[in-house]
Amino acid sequence: xxxxxxxxxxxxxxxxxxxxxxxxxxxxxxxxxxxxxxxxxxxxxxxxxxxxxxxxxxxxxxxxxxxxxxxxxxxxxxxxxxxxxxxxxxxxxxxxxxxxxxxxxxxxxxxxxxxxxxxxxxxxxxxxxxxxxxxxxxxxxxxxxxxxxxxxxxxxxxxxxxxxxxxxxxxxxxxxxxxxxxxxxxxxxxxxx
Numbered sequence: 001x002x003x004x005x006x007x008x009x010x011x012x013x014x015x016x017x018x019x020x021x022x023x024x025x026x027x028x029x030x031x032x033x034x035x036x037x038x039x040x041x042x043x044x045x046x047x048x049x050x051x052x053x054x055x056x057x058x059x060x061x062x063x064x065x066x067x068x069x070x071x072x073x074x075x076x077x078x079x080x081x082x083x084x085x086x087x088x089x090x091x092x093x094x095x096x097x098x099x100x101x102x103x104x105x106x107x108x109x110x111x112x113x114x115x116x117x118x119x120x121x122x123x124x125x126x127x128x129x130x131x132x133x134x135x136x137x138x139x140x141x142x143x144x145x146x147x148x149x150x151x152x153x154x155x156x157x158x159x160x161x162x163x164x165x166x167x168x169x170x171x172x173x174x175x176x177x178x179x180x181x182x183x184x185x186x187x188x189x190x191x192x193x
Contacts, residue, residue: 005119008033012121013112019148020104025063026155027101030094033159034065037166041072044170047120057166062098066091069166076169089187090161091181097158100151107141160189 039053047053057065070091073079079087087172107126114121126141161179180188 004038009112009114009121013063014087015121015145016124016143018113019152020052020109020144023101023104023123023152025160026152029067029159030097030155030162031062033162033166034062034069034094035060037069037071037162038065039078040166040170041069042062042072045076058072062094062101062160066088066094066098069162073165073169079175082181084184086163086175086179086181086187089185090165091185093154097151097154103139103141105186106153107139151162157189160190163188164193 036059038057039050043050043054049086060068070087073087077083104126107128109124109126111124112121113125123142123144128139128141130137130139130140164178168175176191180190182188
């Protein structure tokens with residue numbers, strides 16, 4: 001491999017590693033937002049010792065945090081049909097992000113692996129064993145740095161949505177006044193958020 005190709009290989013593989021790391025970090029911000037929401041709703045309901053909330057939240061992974069916050073939102077306020085749609089859509093996005101995060105973090109990635117004839121190293125293959133009712137299978141993934149960057153952007157948006165969701169509930173406001181529902185029933189932050 002000549003020097004120019006070696007430098008391209010290094011640059012492209014480093015970008016992939018960087019974007020995987022950015023996604024992993026931004027995903028943890030989603031989990032942190034859910035922890036903040038759980039703490040806030042517990043405090044609103046009378047919890048005075050925050051350490052009790054910290055004990056409950058310690059070692060919790062994203063999925064239990066999601067189910068806990070989702071149940072607490074439903075319990076803390078009387079969601080009408082439109083508010084329930086908004087909450088469900090947000091938590092669906094969280095669930096999809098958790099599944100994607102698990103696929104990314106728990107897959108084996110072949111970053112920078114190339115054949116002698118390869119000149120583009122911008123795509124990375126990932127593989128993850130899976131099992132189900134039909135036996136074992138292998139999930140395969142082909143990502144570029146831009147795909148990981150898109151996932152990081154989704155984490156940042158979902159973090160904002162979760163923070164707005166629990167704050168809206170904690171202050172006794174309607175979700176439908178704090179989120180925008182598209183014609184396709186998709187949920188978005190207001191333009192000024």
